[in-house]
Amino acid sequence: MMDLIKLKSGDRRALSKTISMIESGEINSAIIKEKFPNIKTAEIWAITGSPGVGKSCICEYIIGDWLKNNQKIAVLAVDPSSPLSGGALLGDRIRINNSDNSDNIFFRSLATRGQSGAIPSNISDILDLLSALNFEKILIETVGAGQAEVRVAAVSQYLLLVEAPDSGDMLQAEKAGLMELADILLVNKSDLERANEKAEQLSLAFQLSSNHSPPILMVSAKQNSGFEELFLEMEKLSKSGKNHKIKSRISLSFAWENLLWNHKDVSKVLEKLESEQITLDEAINHLKEEL
Amino acid sequence: MDERLRIIIAKPGLDGHDRGAKVVARALRDAGHEVIYTGLRRTPEEIVRTVIDEDADFLGLSSLSGAHNFLIPKIVELLVASDCNDVIVFAGGIIPEKDRGNLFSKGVRAIFGPGTSSTQMSDFIGSAVKRRDESLPVGCGEDSDWHWD
Ligand code: B12
Ligand SMILES: Nc1nc2c(ncn2[C@@H]2O[C@H](COP(=O)(O)OP(=O)(O)OP(=O)(O)O)[C@@H](O)[C@H]2O)c(=O)[nH]1
Numbered sequence A: 001m002m003d004l005i006k007l008k009s010g011d012r013r014a015l016s017k018t019i020s021m022i023e024s025g026e027i028n029s030a031i032i033k034e035k036f037p038n039i040k041t042a043e044i045w046a047i048t049g050s051p052g053v054g055k056s057c058i059c060e061y062i063i064g065d066w067l068k069n070n071q072k073i074a075v076l077a078v079d080p081s082s083p084l085s086g087g088a089l090l091g092d093r094i095r096i097n098n099s100d101n102s103d104n105i106f107f108r109s110l111a112t113r114g115q116s117g118a119i120p121s122n123i124s125d126i127l128d129l130l131s132a133l134n135f136e137k138i139l140i141e142t143v144g145a146g147q148a149e150v151r152v153a154a155v156s157q158y159l160l161l162v163e164a165p166d167s168g169d170m171l172q173a174e175k176a177g178l179m180e181l182a183d184i185l186l187v188n189k190s191d192l193e194r195a196n197e198k199a200e201q202l203s204l205a206f207q208l209s210s211n212h213s214p215p216i217l218m219v220s221a222k223q224n225s226g227f228e229e230l231f232l233e234m235e236k237l238s239k240s241g242k243n244h245k246i247k248s249r250i251s252l253s254f255a256w257e258n259l260l261w262n263h264k265d266v267s268k269v270l271e272k273l274e275s276e277q278i279t280l281d282e283a284i285n286h287l288k289e290e291l
Numbered sequence B: 001m002d003e004r005l006r007i008i009i010a011k012p013g014l015d016g017h018d019r020g021a022k023v024v025a026r027a028l029r030d031a032g033h034e035v036i037y038t039g040l041r042r043t044p045e046e047i048v049r050t051v052i053d054e055d056a057d058f059l060g061l062s063s064l065s066g067a068h069n070f071l072i073p074k075i076v077e078l079l080v081a082s083d084c085n086d087v088i089v090f091a092g093g094i095i096p097e098k099d100r101g102n103l104f105s106k107g108v109r110a111i112f113g114p115g116t117s118s119t120q121m122s123d124f125i126g127s128a129v130k131r132r133d134e135s136l137p138v139g140c141g142e143d144s145d146w147h148w149d
């Protein structure tokens, strides 16, 4: 079980063991909320974008900046589980050299473990735990998996969306969903040709949608350029403390979906649906009654 | 594979040979485990921090540079000092036969050389987990002569 005394004293091992228990479902939201009744929320940032755009490399700079201010920070780096073996290769540390060289940073790699989203569904419990233990800033690096990424907006306060000139284009619709939510758009790899072109395309896309236009910044993690501007924009956001209404909407549907998939009858109902013993309406009614 | 383990594959010291570590990391992933690869040139302190934060069951150290006699015992020592007696430590790379006895006596439970197959690794991991499940000593800080050969 969770060792509260050790946890509260700042014991890293107790923290990482507790996160494992959350991952495996041994500890649920109700227990976290009971043990830590007045959770003040940490500042939660998420960084997302297609595979290989440079999310991890950018994390290294952001972490470096935060560490300068002597803040207690936590990083959650998510990578996909293999649908075949159930295993996962969690490799974000390779590119984040400062992931393990200070006691002020807690760095945890998480596998998606076959859940439908690009972030594990119990990540919000992990975030609650970290907040309760007084981590000031939390950074989540997501799997670059497309539409399901929209969920990261639900658990984070601020969202950084990374693009690169050489990145495979996401499906338009998926990208639109994410762009709508991004607080800052980063075009990484500005050292490469066509980076300007990419940035222009993006700003054009925003000219067409009038109500939301996040700053578009060019950076190069390779050449360490553009990061001062990024830190300034992040600082501005952090001071504004704003929260999108749209994010609340997603939070709600995310939480709702969790309720559904954790419902005690869900597999029974699925089976009946599959064998056509009940209709979709009957299935929904049944689940609703029991909620 | 019936149990999903969390396994760190780490490259301590200045050793730049990473092919073997990557091969091993991939093989363990394909066996159904969650593998965290640290990347090159980690210090013993950094490796121990990673073991703790990631809640690792196993730590696999890859060494081809000849520094194993110093680095590996140092890492085990730090693990024990950090209350990680139960973490199971194994190693691979270029580690001559004559050096192995000493490393085993320091708590390393298996050493694999060039040409290791994934079946050999899985057999070791299976046996080590079985010992752990039976509460027999197998962690790096637990007192036992047991090792894989
Ligand atoms: C390729 C190679 C290189 C490449 C490395 C490329 C890379 N990114 O990895 C380059 C050219 C860069 C290189 C450089 C050097 N190398 Co070199 N290199 C080799 C060579 C020929 C093959 C290594 C290899 O990749 N094997 C293929 C992989 C898949 O096998 P593996 O690493 O052995 O891994 C297997 C097992 O050992 C085991 N394993 C490995 N790690 C782990 C970890 C765990 C947990 C487990 C369970 C198993 C496990 O499982 C793997 C799969 O079977 C070896 C000679 C040899 N035959 O081993 C020399 C060798 C390792 N190099 C050597 C040396 C001296 C050097 C240099 C110092 C200079 C030089 N003379 O070339 C530099 C140093 C570089 C540095 N910064 O560290 C020596 C080391 C001597 C020693 N330890 O006493 C060797 C042994 C050659 C020799 N006979 O002299 N090298
Ligand atoms: N040219 C150039 N390459 C970069 C830059 N930033 C990152 N890269 C390279 O892009 C590749 C991917 O970088 P990562 O940081 O691992 O990307 P990621 O988005 O975290 O990747 P996943 O986590 O696998 O989705 C690496 O080979 C980096 O070296 C940059 O600014 N310029």
Ligand SMILES: [Mg+2]
Binding pocket: A055, A056, A057, A091, A092, A141
């Ligand atoms: Mg990454």
